[in-house]
Amino acid sequence: MKLMTGREYVSSLNEYNPDVQVRGKKVTRVADEPLFQPGINAIAVTYELAHHPKHQDIMLAALADGTKVNRLNALDYSTDDLLKKLEMVRLICKWTGCGQRYLMHDALGALAEITAMIDADKHTDYFSAFQEYLLHVQKHDLTCATAVTDAKGDRSKRPHEQADPDLYVRVVERNRNGIVVRGAKANITGAPYVHEFIVLPTRAMQKEDGDYAVSFAVPVDAPGVKIIAKPAGRPEDAEAPFSSNFGQSTALVIFNDVFVPWDRVFLCGEWEYTGKLAEAFANHHRHSCIGARAGLGDMIIGASALMAEYNGLPHTDVPHIRRNLGELIRITEGFYATGVAASVYGRKTVAGNFVPDAVQSNIGKLMLAEQVYDLFRLAHEISGGIVVTAPTPEDMAIPEAGELIDRYLVGKHGVTAEERIRMARFLEDLTASKEGGFYALISLHGGGSPEAMRMSAVRHYDMDSQKKHILHKLKCFAKWEGTCKECETCVNDDLCEQECESVTYRQDR
Ligand SMILES: Cc1cc2nc3c(=O)[nH]c(=O)nc-3n(C[C@H](O)[C@H](O)[C@H](O)COP(=O)(O)OP(=O)(O)OC[C@H]3O[C@@H](n4cnc5c(N)ncnc54)[C@H](O)[C@@H]3O)c2cc1C
Incomplete structure (x- = not known):
């Protein structure tokens, strides 16, 4: 497993050739683009902190075989992991304002759960595709942008009801090797200077939205991906002591008939799981x-x-x-x-x-x-x-x-x-x-x-149990002046119901 330094992350961006524009000009080398430097710096911090002995307890996570990876690329396997993730994000953002990379951690956690759920229900094979992808991310210590928010068009209409069918990302072709996707995701953090995109649906879909029920991963420079980005922070602004150094770019990311091989597809057509x-x-x-x-x-x-x-x-x-x-x-x-x-x-x-x-x-x-x-x-x-x-x-x-x-x-x-x-x-x-x-x-x-x-x-929120509790209390308090012998001793719902009945019986009597 690789643990890149900040510098290695910056130079790794040169291995990709994404179609990016910012302030009306095409960007030839993302790593050298001044308008992106604050955003690149912020992500570089997430790599550097992982090498800092003082922070390794929260910045690194151990895999099953004991290998250490950046926690941002790992799943949480305990409540302690969740707490460490929270502390890690606080630390990163205290340095950078927004470390950006934590979105991918969150996408990986969600994909693990839902791909396993779909496989269990439908005997599909999404979880193993996901596991392979997770390994790929960990092995190369990647940063992925997470593209959830679709362009959405008229917010009162569902994906298939939009005047333009491409306002939500959808599958336009399925073949033996994979799928072809089209549409756009908006407001995507870090888009120009990441290695890959993880794409998730933005909302619960209905049956008619089946083609919009899609989740996948592609490299940032996959053919057909276009990124229209904003500058990160306030680069080169002498009045901005913080955001000339740290910031984040957001972008409109267009998927113009992008091919995705099956081993990078995590959901395709199972609309019932999009909301989940x-x-x-x-x-x-x-x-x-x-x-x-x-x-x-x-x-x-x-x-x-x-x-x-x-x-x-x-x-x-x-x-x-x-x-x-x-x-x-x-x-x-x-x-x-x-x-x-x-x-x-x-x-x-x-x-x-x-x-x-x-x-x-x-x-x-x-x-x-x-x-x-x-x-x-x-x-x-x-x-x-x-x-x-x-x-x-x-x-x-x-x-x-x-x-x-x-x-x-x-x-x-x-x-x-x-x-x-x-x-x-x-x-x-x-x-x-x-x-x-x-x-x-x-x-x-x-x-x-x-x-x-x-x-x-x-x-x-468990509203039903709260409602039940109140009804129960009202019954008991009415008769027993604020204390009910049976209720005070009952500790679980089943017993509670039994005791309630006995109270009602006594009230009736
Ligand atoms: C700085 C920044 C970074 C972001 N980074 C990312 C990212 O990395 N990846 C990503 O996927 N997303 C990202 N987002 C997007 C973010 O998740 C969305 O902005 C958010 O979900 C709201 O969506 P919207 O901006 O389209 O606003 P809208 O959905 O248009 O919301 C505007 C208002 O309309 C209301 N509304 C919307 N739809 C309905 C409806 N059907 N009925 C009634 N009311 C409705 C909302 O409640 C809200 O009050 C980012 C956003 C920001 C501001």
């Missing part, structure tokens, strides 16, 4: 998003605390600064705790791997989606207007203006204007710039829109 697959991915991925945004929260907390100090208002001395920092911590650790709970309450699937608890992971993702805006507001309140008004580097470079800026924008004694401005720019970059807006949107919509999370949480 989409939901399994979402469950893993929303759990990862919790770790990712906790990493963002960590950065915002650290920078806000420093900004307060540079302003001469350390949280140790100023009550409202302390309260606002406390709120930042409450939000970050609050949603992170749901990720811990989702790990602890994880369950084993038919494939033997573990998935996080669906209610906890959906609620955690919902919390961060809405509360990321509060993180930004609190950081702004603590730091002051300089977050968006700091003079530009060009003005600071002119001696006369530079001197005035140094004199008048200085912070507490001992902190230079330059230090204060650098911290303000860092916070602007994360919370108030185009990149800040990006972090808001990725928190809100990445992994599904908030309504999708509410729906999933309600679907997985």
Whole structure:
């Protein structure tokens, strides 16, 4: 098994020749494209951290034979693995904002479960195709983008009802060697600088959508794949101390009659399993998003605390600064705790791997989606207007203006204007710039829109047992003044029902 370094990952991109364009120009060598460097840097960190002795416990996972692989390329086999995955994503995102590569971890986990499920029900052979693919990914230490979100067109219509039949990715041909797929996936993270794409359905399909029920993997440069990408972060922007170094590209990925051999097909026509697959991915991925945004929260907390100090208002001395920092911590650790709970309450699937608890992971993702805006507001309140008004580097470079800026924008004694401005720019970059807006949107919509999370949480929540419990309690309390001898001692549902009947009988009497 290979464990690439960051540099090896960057040079491995030269072995591929994808059809990529960015800002209207064709990219000839992805690894050298300045507009992608922040995104490439972020993925390189996921390779580098795996070589760092301090982080190997969470960055590496052991296979059955003891071989170590990057945890991002491994399945979770215990609740402890789920917890380590969460911690790993937090660590990566604390460095990079978004390590991007965790989407593939989540796709692999979902495919393991659902391919095994389909095989068990339908005697197909998808699980062994998946296992072979997993081995391929691990052997070469690959990074795959995960393409779930279809172009979708009119959101009120199902795939087969769209005016253009290619608005969801579909199978247009099946033959002895494989399938041919056509359509487009939108908003795909990291698309230009990965090795392969893992494609999953975005929603539950009906029988009429059978051709749209498809999941597969292809190299990034498979003939017919076209990538229309956005720049990653704010490359070469002197006012962006963070996102000139780390960011993520997203892309529209078009599959224009792309051939996929059968050994890379994980679902083809089994429409009844599309919802399960989409939901399994979402469950893993929303759990990862919790770790990712906790990493963002960590950065915002650290920078806000420093900004307060540079302003001469350390949280140790100023009550409202302390309260606002406390709120930042409450939000970050609050949603992170749901990720811990989702790990602890994880369950084993038919494939033997573990998935996080669906209610906890959906609620955690919902919390961060809405509360990321509060993180930004609190950081702004603590730091002051300089977050968006700091003079530009060009003005600071002119001696006369530079001197005035140094004199008048200085912070507490001992902190230079330059230090204060650098911290303000860092916070602007994360919370108030185009990149800040990006972090808001990725928190809100990445992994599904908030309504999708509410729906999933309600679907997985054991509502029936809660309703039953209340009806039961009402019956008992009515007669026995808040305590019921039988009910207090019953510990499982069967016994409960029996006891209820006895209570009803006594009430009737
Ligand atoms: C920065 C970023 C990175 C991303 N990276 C990836 C990635 O790597 N891979 C990937 O597959 N996806 C990725 N996504 C896509 C993400 O999963 C989607 O944005 C999300 O699922 C919402 O889909 P949408 O953007 O098409 O919005 P829409 O689905 O159009 O949602 C807009 C609104 O319409 C509502 N809505 C949608 N459909 C219906 C309906 N039928 N009935 C009623 N209301 C409806 C939604 O609830 C929402 O309020 C990324 C998104 C972002 C912002």
